Amino acid sequence: MQPNVNVISLVSVGRHPQSGRARRAEQDGRAVELGLKLAGKNLTVVHAGNPQEPVLRQYAGMGLSSLTVLEQAQGCDALPALVSFLTENSVNIVLTGVRSENGESSGMLPYLLADQLNWPLVPRVADIVSVSAESAEVLLALPRGQRRSVIVTLPFIASVDNAAQEARQTAFGPGLRADFHVLAMDTVVDEAAHQWKITAAKPRPKRLKVVKAKTAADRMKAATAKPVGSGGKIMKNETPEEKAKAIFDLLLEEKVVR
Amino acid sequence: MMLDWLVPTLISVLLVLAGIGAVRRMNMWRAGQAEKVDMLAGLLAMPKRYLHDLHHVVDRDKYISRTHVATGGGFVLAMVLVVFVHLFGVDSKILAWALLAALVMMFCGALFVYKRRINPPSRLSKGPWMRLPKSLLTFSITFFVLTLPAAGVLPEGFGGWLLTLVLSVLILMSLSEMLFGMTWGGPMKHAFAGALHLAFHRRPERFGGGRSTGLKPVDFGDGVSVKEVLGVAKPTDFKWNQLLGFDACVQCGRCEAVCPAFAAGQPLNPKKLIQDMVVGFAGGTDENYAGSPYPGIDLGHAKGAPNQIITDGLIHPDTLWSCTTCRACVEECPMMIEHVDAIVDMRRFLTLEKGSTPNKGAQVLENIIATDNPNGYAPASRTHWAADQNLPVMKDVKQADVLFWVSDGAFDMRSQRILRAFVKLMKAANVDVAILGDEELDSGDVARRLGDDATFQSLAKRNLATLSTYQFNKIVTTDPHAFHCLKNEYGDFGSDALQNVEVLHHTTFLNRLVKDGLLQLEPFKGGKVTYHDPCYLGRYNGEYEAPRELLASLGIDVAEMERSKFRSRCCGGGGGAPITDIPGERRIADMRMEDVVSTGASMVAVGCQQCTAMLEGVVEPRPVVKDIAEILAGQLIEETH
Structure with missing residues (x-):
């Protein structure tokens, strides 16, 4: 699309929900797919971790000629390595999954990256429609298949939602042949995570469902709708000052601004 | 006689041209990958493979097997004698009479070839193949007349220079077909390439009643360096003896007649596929192909070259994915060509190198990798x-x-x-x-x-x-x-x-x-039962009898379908075909169920869960589908204590 726009997709080692085996993570695969759409052969794919991990070949098999690995031992924090890599290289768009399938899976990485780099974060992207020298038109994924179009100035970080284009099939041969650029980084052991004791999750008891809907359409709505917060108001025709005031009032009310 | 030199010259020139063509053709095959073949043993075994194994397959159609014995046998014998009598000028009445006899045999055979071509079935290729019986007849008549003086029937120099000239023109016409055409890509190519293909076959175990159906594994190398390409991308990625095998095709279309995908209107025709392989390694287009096309794909647009990627312009990937790997074509091929090997070789490239397995293919493979199912x-x-x-x-x-x-x-x-x-x-x-x-x-x-x-x-x-x-x-x-x-x-x-x-x-x-009398079974009292041979049990492993004996042990007299045992029609469930799901005009399972219905059976016995799934997927009303184990279990007399 825009050859002078540098796109980076961050990938992690996923975990299959049924077998627990390492795999190409669902959302990270989509981040690579979107990156390939935007940058084609110029896409840089970065993983922080073990360069010997066989799953990385599955990402490479999507048609990448090379893959960059920031070498880290088990239990290290990926964040500092990624921050220093991103600041050293001139990057315009960083694509990540919403949350990893392994480890903490807190979904915090894109937020922390954005915070440290002081870049905007665009959460849950369905597609990036166009990129120009300064900005990009991004489609956000909203519940029930809705989309919102926003213009974001470069550089930015986007987390890729499950609504984005599915990752293409990985091919075994090219995956084996891809070069790995392994970069040695100053690694920081994640002390906090070190202290944690990790156990298998117990299934939470399910709340009984009382079906109130009378029609099939209502049931469908109940099954698919995500809870929408009540309250709030839509302001379209007010002046910018009025809109800003309303937002400021809300922030005060929610105790975001004190 | 003034023109005495003409006939021997014509014969030698065409022999030399045929020799040049043969070397040229062999070099095309040699562009393929190396494969170890015991050359000497193969060449020695070739006559037996031809006379026994190949004839056995051809003999399923008595008409053509007898025709071929007369024509082919007559021609080979006649050609050898022609060299002695007319090229070396050996003056022997016995040889001349033997030559006359061979030519008469060939003439009789050629008449039946001619008759077959008057109203040929759709599976046969037309084009140059329509001209072949005429060339065969011309050859036998011409040399018959030419040999009469040598046999002492006619005086030397009979007919003068005019007859010699006429005969020379006819010799040129017929020998061009028979010798020049044999090595330069004419219909007679099948004799030359076919003989060598039998000698250097990639699965010699198949001869002498053996069976070799397992696919050959991909060589992934030593784990250190990665091979340049996995599977077959270009014609030259095939083994050399696979290329030779493609060249052996006689375009008889028996494969086409039994192919379930072709019958279903999916874009596959095994005969065309093999001809496209020839176009690939010899270079050119499919314009001159004179048989049935891939259903739904027009002729004349496919281009190929030895080093061109096959799926870029020669064959559409859908053609390769239509195959159910049922091996009906391989079983039926009188030249013992290995269609399924070639198709899977090319699929390997599409999956392992291009990552383009169609429809649910990618998801299924990903599941198998991550969960082993x-x-x-x-x-x-x-x-x-x-x-x-x-x-x-x-x-x-x-x-x-x-x-x-x-x-x-x-x-x-x-x-x-x-x-x-x-x-x-x-x-x-x-x-x-x-x-x-x-x-x-x-x-x-x-x-x-x-x-x-x-x-x-x-x-x-x-x-x-x-x-x-x-x-x-x-x-x-x-x-x-x-x-x-x-x-x-x-x-x-x-x-x-x-x-x-x-x-x-x-x-x-x-x-x-x-x-062994370990199961007490009561006779089956339901209606008429037929049995569907699963491809992977029958053609792949030769087990046709055990299921029938089991049914007989229940007192069932199996109402056989027209296509049963080695000719069984696939249910459509093999080779990942339900996963890649290439659209056609009909479903293969529906056609198989029609076969079942035509026997009047109310139940079809099966020995495969894929076949069960495919046949039960046919809309009702239809006969009941049951695995033989289920039928037996229903008739089991259980001991009561």
Whole structure:
């Protein structure tokens, strides 16, 4: 699309929900797919971790000629390595999954990256429609298949939602042949995570469902709708000052601004 | 006579041209990959392979086999004698009379070739093939007249220079076809390439009544360097003797007549595929192809060259994915060409290099890689079907007489009914049986047929490692696909886990139990029953009798379908075809069910869970579909205590 726009997709080692085996993570695969759409052969794919991990070949098999690995031992924090890599290289768009399938899976990485780099974060992207020298038109994924179009100035970080284009099939041969650029980084052991004791999750008891809907359409709505917060108001025709005031009032009310 | 020199000159010039063509053609084959072949043994075995194995296949059509014996035998004999009598000028009445006799035989044969071509069936190629009987007749008549003086029937110099000139023109016409055309790509090419193909066949085990159906493994190298290309991308990526095999095709179209995908209107015609391979390694387009096209794809647009990627302009990938790997074409091919090997070789490139397995292919392969079963079920739920079966698991018992290979039918509710019926029979016969439980993995059949040999080999090696830790004498499975993998394909991976182990399909095993009197069965009193031969049990493994004997043991007189045993029509479920799901005009399963209905049967007995699924997918009303194990279990007389 825009050859002078540098796109980076961050990938992690996923975990299959049924077998627990390492795999190409669902959302990270989509981040690579979107990156390939935007940058084609110029896409840089970065993983922080073990360069010997066989799953990385599955990402490479999507048609990448090379893959960059920031070498880290088990239990290290990926964040500092990624921050220093991103600041050293001139990057315009960083694509990540919403949350990893392994480890903490807190979904915090894109937020922390954005915070440290002081870049905007665009959460849950369905597609990036166009990129120009300064900005990009991004489609956000909203519940029930809705989309919102926003213009974001470069550089930015986007987390890729499950609504984005599915990752293409990985091919075994090219995956084996891809070069790995392994970069040695100053690694920081994640002390906090070190202290944690990790156990298998117990299934939470399910709340009984009382079906109130009378029609099939209502049931469908109940099954698919995500809870929408009540309250709030839509302001379209007010002046910018009025809109800003309303937002400021809300922030005060929610105790975001004190 | 003034023109005495003309005939010998013509013959020698054409012989030299044929020689040049032969070298040129051989160089085209040699552009393929190296493959070790015992050349001398092959050449020595060739006459027997031709006269016995090839003739055996041709003889399924008596008309053409007799015609071919007369024409081909007459021609070869006549050509050798022509060289002696007319080129070297050997003056012998005996030779001349022998030549006359050979030519008469050839003439008779050629008349029948001519008759066949008056109103040829659609499977036969037209174009230059229509001219062939005329060339054969011209050859025999011309040399007959030419030989009469040598035999002393006519005086030397009879007819003068005019007759010599006329005969020379006819010699030029017929010998161009017979010698020049043989090595420069005419219809007679089949004789030259066919003879060498028989000598250097990639599966010599097939001759002399043997069977060789397992796919050849992809060589992934030593693990250090990665090969440049996996599978076949360009014609030159085939083994040289595969290229030679493509050249042997006579375009008789027997493959086309039996191909289920062609009949269903999917874009595949095995004959055209082989001709496209020839276009590929010889270069050119398919304009001169004079047979039926791929359904729905017009002729004249396919271009190929030895170093051009096949799926870029020569063959559409859908053609390759339409194949159900049923091997009907291979079984029927009088030249013993290996269509399925070629198709899977090219699929390997599409999957392993391009990552373009169509439709659900990618998802299925991903599931197999991550969960060892094609539908992505939790590996820990593999034995749930047997929760109430009280079956010993190998992990606990370590050894048993029979290892029951459950296969992925364990995850499918319909297939579980077959599994339970089989377990019930084994219990009734007090068989010492155990299963692998959750340690069993997918056999790799689907992955391999979809071209992912890396995943197949990984599964095969892991399965073999598991098997090698336990002791058992027999391994029995209800799934002919797993049966084929275990029996014919796992042997390539250097494990002795299956050494001295008998791999059996459940129908074979049950037949033994019945013969040994271990099962008490009451006669079947339902309606008419027919039997559908699964490809992977029949054509792949030659088991046609055990299922029929089992049905006979229930007093069932099988109402055979027109296409049964080695001619059985595929259900459409093999080779990953239901996964890649290439659209056609009809469904293969529907056509097979029509075969069933035409026998008037109210039930079709099957020996394969894939066939069961495909045939039961046909809309009702239709005959009932039951696995033989289910039918037997229904007739079992259970002892009451």
